[in-house]
Every structure is written in structure tokens, then in C-alpha cells.
Amino acid sequence: MERRHLAYFVATVEAGSISAAARQLHLSQPSVSQAIRELERELRTPLVVRGRRLTLTPAGRALIGPARRTLRAFDGVRAAVEEVDRLAAGQLDLAVVPACAVDPAVRLITAFRERHPGVRVRVREAANGTGGFDALRRAEAELLLHDHPAPYPKHRAVPVAPGPLMAVFPPGTRLPDGPVGLAELSRHEVVMGASADSAVGTWISTELAASGLPALTVAVDSAHRDAVVHFVLAGAGATVLPEPAARPAGLLGAVIRDVDFTVPRHCFLYHRIGPLSPAARALVALAEEQAENPPAHG
Template identity: 35%
Template sequence: MDIRQLEYFLAIVDHGGFNRAASALYVSQPSLSQAVQSLERDLGTALFHRIGRRAVLTEAGTALIEPAREAVRSMATARSSVAAVHELRTGRLDIASMPSPAVEPLTSMIRAFSSRHPGVSVIIRAAFTQQDVIDMVRTGSAELGLLTTPGPLSDKDVVSHPVGEQGFVLLTPPDGPFPADKPVACEQLAGHRMIIVQRGTAARAYVDGLLERGIDLTIAAETEHRVSVLPMVLAGVGVAVVTDSWRGMAERAGAMVLDLEPNTVLRIVLTSRRAELSPAAKAFLTCAFTTDTEE
């Protein structure tokens, strides 16, 4: 068994099949298949059920995912430690982030980090809920995670690094139903069409809370694609509750951004795994807390 075989195995898992994994790795499918077959011989068991062109994990394959990630991450840490001697001239850092903090403060964090370590590539992994971020950091598919949470994190497998706070705002079209110079009371949303995002997010919990209070909202659209919220608002589909990190982008796009009353404060938290961090992850944390990341 070697680290390359484990990397190939994880690529098949992450990309959903041999063809996509081979394309992502820039290797031929026969080479990929041979490497996996060699790994299966070493382990004495099949890792995938081959069903036509599909590859479905066996029970043994599922059990291998987490130790394989740890082994690959440990090797990456070893390689990065060597690169650190050369002041992080090369390397890679995987960060899992929820959509809203990926707008800000992550953009400012990456700008600061890249200005100091331009040779290190930052890979942003999509995570739609707080638990998604924690799971990706805990299992090693990302080394750092950025999330928002209404309260303290209880997961014992990750380390929390508080970054700041943000609240919610209301996005409306420029000719929207509310005056531009006044906060919007939640009760004023009654009767209006609302664009909402998926369950498990703080913005969805805020809207669900309004419905539970008896505020009569009409759900115009529900989307898992957070990037579609602003275009739908500008197109007049409805109004939307989002975190304040969207303010600058929304205003530049022409939307009206209004404060909400009452509001909810969310904590912005960087998370890291409890194992030894790579030099790139350590450097990113240093940049995150020594650089002004105002929205």
C-alpha cells in the first residue's frame, strides 16, 4: 500500500466514480483502475462494487475513508513541513466554508494570506451547514473550516477560533416595498414574497422563526444555490434574509440592503482539526487574526 493508491481511492470517493476521478487526477482510467486493484489486493478485500460504469463503496471501502484521509493528510503535512523551510513557497490549503462567510470574511482572509504566501493555493470546499463544515474538518477532507453559529460549538473533535460577529439584513429590489433609510421590523414582512435557502442554515432558521411567530410570509422560492438568491431578488421574485456579509456585493449589484429589527447575532468561527496542522494552515490562522477583515 502506498500513499498514491490512497489518493486515487479518495479521488474516486470524492468525484463519484472512476471516470471523473481519472479526469481530476489527469491520469488514464486504466492506470487508476490498476492502482485501486493493487490496493484491494494489499488489503485482501474489494473496496468498490463495479455496477456498469458506477462504483459503489463496499462496507470495507466505507471503513477505509477516514484512515485514508488521515494518512494522506499526514503525508501532506510532512511535505508542507519541508516546504516551510523555504517559507511556504509552494503548497495547498483546503478550507471548508459555508456560503455567507465565504463572501466575507473569507475573501479578506485569503487576500491577506495570499499577499504573504503567493505560492500556496487555497482550495475552498463548499459546505452548506455548520455540521457540514465540522464534519469536513473532523474527517480531514479540509484542514480549516469557516462557519457561522448562533452559539458556542460543542464538537470536541475540532478547535474553535472566534473571528467576529454578523447579523442579518433584508435584500430587496431597488424599487422594493420598504423605505431605504429605515430598518424593517419583522412584522412588516407579513404578506411579502420571500426567497429562502435550505434547512440547516442560520438564515433559514431566522425565517422559520418568523413563520412560527405567525408572521404570514409567502414562500416565493426555496434554493440550495445561495448564489441565485441575489439575482432572484433583483429580478423581483421576492425579498430575502441573508447575513450582513452580503451587504457590499448586494449594494454594488444594485439591490437595496436594509437592517432588520429585531436581529440575531451570529458568531463567525474558524475551525481547525486537533491534530498537528500544516505550516500553511498555521500561517493562515496567523493572518486571519493579525489582519483587519472588516466587511
């Protein structure tokens, strides 16, 4: 079994067909098809069902995760030899749940890129809850940024503290000077992100009830997190966002304010227990460094 056998197999799975994989690999379709047949003979079992649409056999589904890990190990060996762990090149695959996508993911990745500009960071969305760990199990990502409470079995977790939240109001909103409290927020209709910071909305609702304040009036409940700022800018209502998302909204005309409440939020950088690529080790080390010396916000 050669590296190319696994590389062509993974490329075929990700492209969805042998012909598409051949185009991406700049090879002929027969070359890719022959390599997969050789792999099937080596393993003594079919891996794909050929037809108008390629599908995996149970053996193929079992192979895809180990194949990706093996290719990543090859890349790690090459990087270690060619770059002597200088991280002058390479790629880091990171999965991130929606609640951590803007903050702290942007801050962490930006700091990493400042140190290692030659490394490409590929970010994919991970499912909420325990399903997010499938990205690690299937080797689709080497690291996972998740708000799931640590520890998680067979994984190591490094805490990555999110930064502060800010209240964001439509352009022209008149507000008292200074930070905004829950009482002021409850006077405005709000835009909620159904998949973004739902824990924040739940906490705010609980605190409002405990304080005897009226519940939030939800004007728009958007499943598309990228649309929340646009709804606010269009005047649909106010919202609460991580600082890295709130400040650009302010540049676009939104009225932004600090908040005088602290929402308990947690994120953790997870990885499976075992060897990591040089790039993954560097990001974990950076997260550990930031955990010991949290960056200033503002």
C-alpha cells in the first residue's frame, strides 16, 4: 500500500466521484480508478460502489478516518523533516462550533497566524453538543473549539476564555451614557440568532425573570448568524454580540455599548489524546499561553 492509494481514495470521497477527484489531482480518471482497485485488492474488500453516484461500502466508511489520519501523519513527517518544525508551511484543520466561531476563534487564529504566517488554517463548522466531536473522530479536523463542558472522554481540553459581550442597537438609537444593563436592553425589541449564542439568550432571559424585569420581545429570530447584524442595521431590533462582531457593526452605523453584566461563557480547545502535527501543537501551546496570560480587551 502506497501513500497515493490513500490520497486518491480520500480525494475521491471528498470530491464525490472518481472523475471529479481526477480533475482535482490533475490525473486521468483511469489512473485514479486503478489506484482504488489496487487498494481494494490490498485490503481484500470493496471500498466504493461505482455508479452514477459514488457511495462507500461499510469498509470504505471505516477506512476514511484512518486514511485521513495516515495522510496527515505523512504530512507531519514531511513538515518535520523539511521545515524542522519551523512551521514555514503546512495546514491546520480546526473545527469550531457556532458559539465560539467569532470569539474566541478569530482572536486565537489571528494570534496563531501572526506567529506562523506560512501555515494555512482551514476552519470548518462543527455541530453543537457531543456531535461536534465527530469532526475529531472522523479526522476531519485535528483540533476542535467547543463550548461543551470539559473534560470529554479520550480528549484533552485547554480552556480558551471568550472576550466581553457588547450590546448593538440600530442606527440612531438614543441611549443613556455608559454601559447598558439588562433593564435597558429589555426596553428594546431584539434580534436573536437561533444557532448563535443561544446560551447567552437563555441566561439573559433567566436573569430578567429573576430581577422581575419584562421578558425580551423578539422581533427576529434568525437561524443565519451572519444575518443578525444586517437585521440590526436595518432597524429590526437590538442584539448582544461578542466584541469582535460588535465593533465592525459600529463602523457600519450601529450604536454599540459595553454591557454592565457578565454572561458565563466557556470555550475549550479539544484534541484527541495522542501525537499532534507541528501546527496543532503550536496552536495548543498558544491556547495554553493565553489561558495563563489572558489578553486585554477593549
